[in-house]
Amino acid sequence: MSAQQRFFSSKVLSGDSAMAVESYDLFGNERQKQACIQTYAPHRRAISAYLQEYLLQLFNGAQCDVSMSGFNLVTPKTRPTEKSNKLWLKATLAGQPEAAFLAMDVATLHAFSVLFLGGVLREPVKELDTATLTETEYRLAFQLLKQLVRAFHSTQETSKQAEITCEVITADALPAQGWLLTTSFAITINGHTFNWHFWWPVSEEAVQTSKITPAAKTLTPLLTTIPVRLRIVLSEQSLPLDMMANLSVGDVLPLELPDPTPALIGDNLCLEGRIAEHRGSLVYQITNLKSS
Numbered sequence: 001m002s003a004q005q006r007f008f009s010s011k012v013l014s015g016d017s018a019m020a021v022e023s024y025d026l027f028g029n030e031r032q033k034q035a036c037i038q039t040y041a042p043h044r045r046a047i048s049a050y051l052q053e054y055l056l057q058l059f060n061g062a063q064c065d066v067s068m069s070g071f072n073l074v075t076p077k078t079r080p081t082e083k084s085n086k087l088w089l090k091a092t093l094a095g096q097p098e099a100a101f102l103a104m105d106v107a108t109l110h111a112f113s114v115l116f117l118g119g120v121l122r123e124p125v126k127e128l129d130t131a132t133l134t135e136t137e138y139r140l141a142f143q144l145l146k147q148l149v150r151a152f153h154s155t156q157e158t159s160k161q162a163e164i165t166c167e168v169i170t171a172d173a174l175p176a177q178g179w180l181l182t183t184s185f186a187i188t189i190n191g192h193t194f195n196w197h198f199w200w201p202v203s204e205e206a207v208q209t210s211k212i213t214p215a216a217k218t219l220t221p222l223l224t225t226i227p228v229r230l231r232i233v234l235s236e237q238s239l240p241l242d243m244m245a246n247l248s249v250g251d252v253l254p255l256e257l258p259d260p261t262p263a264l265i266g267d268n269l270c271l272e273g274r275i276a277e278h279r280g281s282l283v284y285q286i287t288n289l290k291s292s
Contacts, residue, residue, distance in 0.1 A: 033073045036207045043155040050151045059115040065188040091149045094163040098201030102145045108194040113137045142166040232263045
C-alpha cells in the first residue's frame with residue numbers, strides 16, 4: 001500500500017456500491033410520497049377498465065388491451081427531451097390552476113385515426129411528425145386526453161364534471177414546480193402496441209397531509225446501537241518539517257498532558273476529563289459533559 005493510499009481515503013462510492021448501501025428516510029420525504037401514491041393506487045384497475053371501454057367504442061369494437069404502469073410522484077425539474085415525432089398536450093380543468101399532461105408518438109395518433117375511421121392497421125407503422133397531423137387527428141387526441149382526465153377526476157370522489165380545455169404544447173411548457181403523479185399506458189390493438197405517458201397534478205397539501213408512520217419510533221432503537229469511535233487526545237505536537245525529517249529511532253519528544261484532556265467523536269468535542277489511576281491501570285475520568 002502506498003503512502004497516499006494510507007493517508008487519504010476517497011468518500012466517493014461507485015454507482016454499484018452506492019446502490020448497495022442501506023439508506024434511511026430520516027425526514028420521511030420518501031414515505032410521504034409513497035403514502036400519497038397509495039391514495040391513487042387502488043384506482044388503477046378502474047381507470048384501466050374505463051379507458052378500455054372507451055377505446056372499444058371509439059375504435060368500432062376493435063379488441064383493446066390496456067396495461068397501466070404503477071404510479072410515481074415527481075417534480076418536473078428535469079424536462080423531457082423535445083422530439084419532433086411526439087405530440088404534447090395539456091388539459092386544464094375549469095376553476096383549477098393545475099393541469100394534466102399527455103405525451104404520445106404522432107405515429108400512434110395516426111394509427112388511432114385509422115382505426116377510428118374504420119380502417120385496418122398495417123405493418124409497419126410509419127414514423128411521422130406533428131406537421132403531418134390533420135385537424136381530425138388533433139380532435140381525436142383532445143378527446144383521448146379528456147377521457148383520461150375524467151377517469152382520474154373521478155378518483156377524487158366528486159360528482160361534479162368540470163369543463164376541460166385542451167391545447168397543444170411543447171415539452172418545455174411543463175411546469176417547473178409542483179408535484180405530478182405520473183404513469184404510462186400500453187394499448188395493444190390487433191397485435192400492435194402503443195404507448196402514452198400521462199401526468200396528473202397533485203397539490204402540495206395532498207402530499208404533506210398524507211399519513212405516514214413516524215420515523216422516530218423506528219429510528220430511535222437503531223440509532224442507540226450505532227457504534228461510534230471516541231478519541232481521547234493526550235497530546236499534540238507541532239514540529240518543523242526539517243526536524244521531522246531528522247528524527248530517528250530512540251529520539252525523545254517531550255509530552256505535556258492537557259488539562260482538561262478532551263475526548264472527541266469525529267471533530268466534535270463531547271467530553272472533558274483527566275488521566276487517573278484506578279486499581280493499577282490508567283483510566284480516563286470524566287470531569288465535564290459537553291452538550292453540543
